[in-house]
Amino acid sequence: MNSLGTYMVIAAALFSLGLLGVLQRRNLIGMLIAVELMLNGANINFMAFNRFLAPEPAVGQIITLFVMGLAAAEAAIGLSIILALFRRIHSINVERAQQLKG
């Protein structure tokens, strides 16, 4: 449990699960949830490098904090876009949002 490889494998598996979710879900909120999983996989990698390799152990923690702040902003704006889209097309299935398709 105390090696860099363990954490990197965990992070890669979490990121791949999130990627699978983004690719196969048709529900917009489900895709947002999967994106949060991917962000967390990346964060685990930052913290693991910070713990095992980095010269200054504070920097990785600061980057993780920034990613969390950006994830909060992304969730807020994404959810409001989903709500606006739901009012317009009465569905949150991405395959119905095709008015710009031409």
Place this chain on the structure above:
Amino acid sequence: MSTEAFAQMAFWMLVGLTFAGAAIAVFPRNILHNVLGLALALAGVGGFYLYLGSFFIALMQLLIYVGAITIAIVFAIMLSRPLHLEIPKRAVPKVAMAAVASFIFFAAILGAVFRTQWAPAAERSTDWSVETLGHLLLTRYDLVFEVISLVLLVAIIGAIVTAGFTRRLSS
């Protein structure tokens, strides 16, 4: 049982909880189950941060992700129509292609991880404290800190405008 063995066992239980949560977040069709699985997985990731030596980041993970983002998603679900009424059928070839693509990605990342020689930095300071974190945030990373606050402000205003405008237009 020694403390070391106990910590080891707790770590693997944490791994199991995290991946169970992630699987619940991705696979079931009911969106509410997905959100609850996401909360479980995020709490597990907070536990990893504890093992990686940062109590502060683990608390922030619980506060921001589990406390704020999950609740925001639950609110968005409650504000839209009951979503379990509308479950689009999944096309099997698409799901298979998505699974193959993410598996190839996973294999590529694993190859990159195990083929690289990871060397720790020559000199590593051992300063993990929250004081250093706060000091760095207000000195070296001052600009980034301010920009993040600006981004959050713009995102909140943008969320209000996006969610409010369409209501005025449609009613």
